[in-house]
Amino acid sequence: MAWQVASVVPVWVVALAGAVVVAVVSPGRAIIWLPIVMAACVLVTIAIQLGVQRKEGFVTRLIASFAGALVITGVATAALAAAG
Numbered sequence: 070m071a072w073q074v075a076s077v078v079p080v081w082v083v084a085l086a087g088a089v090v091v092a093v094v095s096p097g098r099a100i101i102w103l104p105i106v107m108a109a110c111v112l113v114t115i116a117i118q119l120g121v122q123r124k125e126g127f128v129t130r131l132i133a134s135f136a137g138a139l140v141i142t143g144v145a146t147a148a149l150a151a152a153g
Contacts, residue, residue, distance in 0.1 A: 076121050077133045080114045084138040088145035099149040103142050110138035 087106030091099050114134040118127060 072121070072123075073126055073130055076117050076130055077137065079117060080110050080134040081137040081141060083113050084110045084141040088141060092145065092149060096149050097153060099146060099153070103146050103149075107138060107142045110142075111135065114138070 084106060087109060088103065091102040091106060095102055114131060118130055118134070121130075
C-alpha cells in the first residue's frame, strides 16, 4: 500500500507546485497556464507509473493521480478567477 501512495502523491505535489508558481508569476494568465500544469501532471503520472513496473492497481493509481491533480488545478483556477 505504501508504494501505491508513494507513486501518487508526487503528482499531487507537482500540481500544487505548478499552481503556486502560476499564482505567483502570472495570476492574470492562469487560464492559459493551469491547463499546461495539468498536462505536465499527466506526463509525470505516466512516467512514474511506468517506472513502478507493477501491473496490480495500475489503473487505480492513474485515476488517483489524475483526479488529485485535477482537483488541485481546478481549485487553483477557481481561486485565481475569483481573485482576478
